[in-house]
Amino acid sequence: MNRSIVSTCIVLMLATGHCLDARPxxxxxxxxxxxxxxxxxxxxxxxxxxxxxxxxxxLALVESRDRDGAFRRPVDLLRVPGIGARNGPRIAxxxxxxxxxxxxxxxxxxxxxxxxPRPTAPIDLNLATPSELANLPGMGWALxxxxxxxxxxxxxxxxxxxxLYVRGATGRHLLVWARYLYVEGRS
Numbered sequence: 001m002n003r004s005i006v007s008t009c010i011v012l013m014l015a016t017g018h019c020l021d022a023r024p025x026x027x028x029x030x031x032x033x034x035x036x037x038x039x040x041x042x043x044x045x046x047x048x049x050x051x052x053x054x055x056x057x058x059l060a061l062v063e064s065r066d067r068d069g070a071f072r073r074p075v076d077l078l079r080v081p082g083i084g085a086r087n088g089p090r091i092a093x094x095x096x097x098x099x100x101x102x103x104x105x106x107x108x109x110x111x112x113x114x115x116x117p118r119p120t121a122p123i124d125l126n127l128a129t130p131s132e133l134a135n136l137p138g139m140g141w142a143l144x145x146x147x148x149x150x151x152x153x154x155x156x157x158x159x160x161x162x163x164l165y166v167r168g169a170t171g172r173h174l175l176v177w178a179r180y181l182y183v184e185g186r187s
Contacts, residue, residue: 039077039095040070050094057082057091073100075153122182125163126156136180143168157183 037046039061047058057080064080065071074092077083083091123132125147133144143166150166151157160183163169 036094036096039097040065050091052087052090053094070099071095071097073097119180122180125160125181125183126151128181137176138173139177159183 035049037050039047044055044058044062047053047061048055050058053061060082061077061080068079071077074088074095074097076097077088077092077095078085118135118137119132128148130141130144130148133139133147134141146166146168147163157163160174160178160181162183163174163177164171
């Protein structure tokens with residue numbers, strides 16, 4: 001979506017409390033406008049109108065918002081009982097997270113470079129950057145970013161075997177990476 005369209009929707013949302021999607025969704029032969037709702041300001045009734053949310057989940061969402069604070073990004077929906085990994089993204093499509101910008105500013109992004117030489121000394125897995133991890137044999141940029149994202153999401157790794165929970169990392173990778181990585185006092 002173009003940033004100007006997003007800005008216009010946010011201005012409309014602030015003025016009226018909601019905005020309509022410029023693109024209608026077609027369901028069973030009829031055109032229905034999708035209504036976006038500010039997740040941090042909406043009432044239970046407004047949230048209950050969101051597809052797949054319903055009154056019980058809307059009530060749980062409002063209780064979670066009041067108890068734990070505002071929802072800053074879509075992944076925060078997972079803290080609400082009844083909203084799981086399957087329904088969370090489907091529900092988040094209809095919600096607005098005012099402080100969330102999914103597109104980082106291009107000036108903040110480091111330019112992608114080719115991996116450099118292999119590390120000469122072992123690297124602490126809990127302190128490694130994606131560029132350091134991408135230098136390891138058998139690891140590309142995508143896997144390096146997934147490893148760092150998993151660490152940011154779930155906290156520091158306790159053992160090298162925790163890497164097996166990251167999509168794309170295998171037992172063979174661990175055998176190779178054991179020469180280059182360690183975890184806090186473990187080598």
